[in-house]
Amino acid sequence: MGMRGRGKALLAALLSAVLLSQHAAAGSATAPTHPKYELLHEDIIKEFGLKTALYMHIKSGAEVLSVVADDDNKLFGVGFRTPPENDAGAPHVFEHATLSGSTKYPLKDPFAEMLKSSLQTFLNALTYDDFTMYPVSSLNLKDFYNLMDVYLDAVLHPLAIKDPRRLQQEGWHYELEKASDPLTYQGVVMSEMKGKYSNPESALFPDTAYRFDSGGKPAVIPTLTFEYIQDFHKRYYHPANSRVFFYGNDSVMKRLDIVDEMSAAAPVAQLTLLKCRRVHVCSTTEHVVSVNWVLNFRTLSLKESLELSILENLLIGSSAAPLLKALTDSGLGTAPTGYGYVTWLRQSIFTIGLLGVKPSKADAVETLILDTLTTIAKTGFKAAAIKASINSVQFAYLSPPASGNYNRGFDLLQTVMIQWVHDRDPTLNLHLADAFSEITKEFTQGQSQAVFQQLVTKYFIKNTHRVTVDLKPETGAEEREAAKLAKIKAKMTPKQINDIVAQTKALKDWQTKPDSPAARATIPRLSLSDVNKKNPLIPKIVTQVRAVL
Known part of the structure; x- marks a missing residue:
């Protein structure tokens, strides 16, 4: 799921979409006010027919950018500044773990369940070098609000900070099915990051958070602990550190009410952004x-x-x-x-x-x-x-x-x-x-x-x-990892080995066990009455450029 950017096409089609919809420039820039917010700035983007308003939630400090557009494809996104403090990949691992169940939606993978009945047009999460964001979009208003509620509960009340199995599954864990087997590392992010190239940021910014890999380095990911993940969430996943974005033709006041409710339910936390202090060594499979x-x-x-x-x-x-x-x-x-x-x-x-x-x-x-x-x-x-x-x-x-x-x-x-x-x-x-x-x-x-x-x-x-x-090319990484794990296993007592065998079985049993009917029932669903029975009108412009012989 990690992502480092998308180049220069970030604004592509904004102008043409306006022309196709024949939506005039946005008119008056007067944005609605809300008693729980301070209106910091409002703007008209005439190029694209957009009205924007930047708010700050007075109680929590959360910033909200509301973009009003003549577009049924409504989008919500919440971002958090998550500068890495080492190469263990906490931003990336937690991005994965966040989406593996929450207090209100206690499934192992609520989003897979949502896909069965949702009309979503985008659903994902993205880890950048120093921030993480969670966007979702839908053409259906009820579906949009449903998806938003699942996302907000996921980032603010994830089960990953209460249940270490989420970290084991998404980050790393020792795996040993039989006592006689070789000890191995397993984990979604651990596997995903093997073979990745290092980036030049570590050398260009040797005294900042960019010196570390937010995605995680496989050799360092096993240092990530459950306690660190709990502290990471407490320090960074809080409204005061959030940037909340809305786009589309839904109600601005409803947007603000949603963030107000989100902030009221969030735990109080003191935000501290740390600088990093050590250098990592770059390696790759190709020179x-x-x-x-x-x-x-x-x-x-x-x-x-x-x-x-x-x-x-x-x-x-x-x-x-x-x-x-x-x-x-x-x-x-x-x-x-x-x-x-x-x-x-x-x-x-x-x-x-x-x-x-x-x-x-x-x-x-x-x-x-x-x-x-x-x-x-x-x-x-x-x-x-x-x-x-x-x-x-x-x-x-x-x-x-x-x-x-x-x-x-x-x-x-x-x-x-x-x-x-x-x-x-x-x-x-x-x-x-x-x-x-x-x-x-x-x-x-x-x-x-x-x-x-x-x-x-x-x-x-x-x-x-x-x-x-x-x-420079690095060879023998798998062999070194196997040798390291062999040494770790050689120092274990028989009880410790048997405990890992039991933990491996327990984790696999948990992963394969279906969610309970009660847990699945928490997922909001659409009914046929929620779906627009009329086909949308797709506007078109017919233009003759020149005669064709």
Whole structure:
């Protein structure tokens, strides 16, 4: 379920959806008030026909972003800042464990049960580098409220903090079916994270939470304890640390009432965000060399961020882009790798490199990247390439996707949450028209060539906050794990071994035992009367572009 971001298509189809619905700009920005909230900010996103209002719940401190849109596909999402404090993967493990039953819905997997009768259009949970979020959407209003209630109870009152079997199942546990068998590790996240590549954040941010892997490293996950998970939930899964998002055409006052009820039922907790203090060692199954930069030490304006997206496209956006082409044609590795321009961290980074590099060629990869950028800073880009990249980025942000199941509320949630959890204005980056207009104006006036040369110089050539990461292949991980477990077992008493055998059987019996009828009955369900019998009208616009011979 973990997820680190979705690139540049976060706002795709917002404009076209408005055109298709022929929904006019949102009109008056006056947002409703609620006695339990302070209205912090309201905004009209004319580009997309949206009205937004940012509230703070007075008692708990929870922030709520309410987005009113002419869209039946209503979406709810709650996010929590969850900076990792080590490589044990608590954010990722707890994301899994959270969805394995709650006080009000005491099933082992309530969401699997919900899917049997729900009309949901999205249901998942996502772990990022420093926050976790839980989004759900539905076209049916009753179903939407049902799903929301299950999610809120899951994050605030999970059985995972009362029943260690959830941690054992989702995180890790010793497994031993017979006393004579070799001792092994088992667990959903433990298995999921084996073979994952390390990320450059640990080297770029050596004194912050980004030095740790929020997903967890298999060698460290077994240090995660039930007591730590309980404390993790207490410190981070609280309304004061939450960002609650609503999107669609449902009632704004109902939204606020729901969060008010959520906050009233939540336990009182003191929020403390900790910094991390130790460095981990990167390893991978393939030799990878990447060069990485931290790009900003202050919040970038929307225009600056879009310019960096355009610069990324110019550098690596196509097979003909000079930096990507230089890496591909170099013969130093098997294929280019790297996220490029990364915006989902508190500070943006840029990362690019090569897979399959021979050990003797590691320095040559770094030299190639830096020399290519130096040349670009001197010679610049052709006007046609700049125009194409501006159009490409603008199209990516504002055009409809090819898929017919696009969920614009979900993409909007990701866009605003990345800003919001880092204490930035969640809607500022939605005002795209003026920024693109200014960038286009600079191009028509012949200024773009110099602008992008200066950006290469500023962010890459003169930027000393750079690190080259050499991920050398690590072999024999399974053998080392088996040897480690063999030593652990050799030190166990016969009673301890028999206890693990009994625990293995008890956990498997619990996993395979069906939930009780009483537990299944707690899940809210839709009836036929709750389903709209009329097919929705899908609007269309017929336009003749030119005669076809």
